[in-house]
Amino acid sequence: MIDRTTSNIPRRILALRSIFSSNRAYREFEERFRYLLERRRTEIDADTVAEARCIALIGASGSGKTTAIRHMIATRPDLVLGDPVSGRLDVASLPVPTPATLKFVGQTTLAALGFQLQRERTAQTIWDMVKGHLHERRTLFLHYDEAQDLATHQTPKEMTSVVNTLKSLMQHPVWPVGLILTGTAELKTIINHDAQLARRIYPIELPRLDLVFDAARALRLLQLYAERAGLIAGAEVTTTEFAARLIHASAREFGLLIELVIAALEEAMLTEAEILQTGHFTAMFRKRAGCIDGLNPFVASDFEHIDSRRLLDLGGDA
Structure with a gap:
């Protein structure tokens, strides 16, 4: 029997919000992630280094893309999301900060990996540290939410630096990391800025x-x-x-x-x-x-x- 008293309404609403409704785009997203995850683990077991790939989940505000990625990460029992002993973090997830300068995004990524900078560093040094911590924590995927902000107010030169940084994560010679980018239609600007980046991305769009x-x-x-x-x-x-x-x-x-x-x-x-x-x-x-x-x-x-x-x-x- 459902408690219909007004004092219990917040709990009833919370229960409704915990329901996840799937759709075709989510199933495609989940299938692609599962394949890339299995491929990455196979490569690690075989002591093979291969270039990683990226999934871009694109949809308007309110389409459900952020809910989709959170649900997928939370409901996969095979993902280790912060082992207290080994420090293993299979997926690191964070929103793109504002302002989305390459340096600030790097600092925020380090923080998501559990490392706080104690003194000023250059953008190049920060991203070298990011790659080192991704390796140390055995991170397989790095997720950026609101990834379209990476292209906001960027000059062509700055956009090229952003794209090159994303590619360098997937092409790391020791520990390549897959990317998940969730964002609005403006994310296509980043994807289509560089043909080499585009060919490494599996785009999935949430239809209206x-x-x-x-x-x-x-x-x-x-x-x-x-x-x-x-x-x-x-x-x-x-x-x-x-x-x-x-x-x-x-x-x-x-x-x-x-x-x-x-x-x-x-x-x-x-x-x-x-x-x-x-x-x-x-x-x-x-x-x-x-x-x-x-x-x-x-x-x-x-x-x-x-x-x-x-x-x-x-x-x-x-």
Whole structure:
């Protein structure tokens, strides 16, 4: 029996957020990572040094790419993520810092590997240290989230230095390290900057949802989450028209759609409802975006013309 008291709502929401919903792009990503991981381990066992490879997972904000990499790393029992005795760290994961200068990214990478610089060093020295610590910790993959920031405000010369540094990690003569880059479409700028880098990358793009073709899938997810929350999905939120409204409200992004469904379920819980209705989505979006109902995709008749990412839209000029 589900505890429906309002004091238990945070725990119920946390349980919903722990659900992971897979999709085609994630399965492709997981399969590619598994192959590269097995290949790398085989090379190590054979005492062979071979050039590593990179996976680039590309998607808009809200597509679910960060959740995907976190889930994959957390659910692979064969990954060692910080052995207290050996110090082994199969995958080191970190967001690209701001500003994304080559030197600062190197410092942040060292910190993710458990080493803090005590005095000033040159960028070249820092990256030499990064490579040494990757070897010492037996790191197989280095993951940079928001990797598109590596290209932000970079001159052509600086971009070339970034690309050369990434290649040098995969081409290290003693301990080559595979890369995982997750980021928005701007990440393509880095990938396509250098043909030698591009040929070492397996690109996977998270597609946007389609109002028609993904409607049934959106409804299945809605009903799944409602069931896990102990609520009934009302008839009005299980129509293809409502699915189109939900997909548009989520800016056609998979991860954001799930986020909105959970937020609507929370709204229903707060009102102690047992049936999830359109009104819960309407109230949730109103709070989330701060918009008038005429610009709420769960209310407006011409919802497809609404910019669902825009906040505090009162219908006037920006």
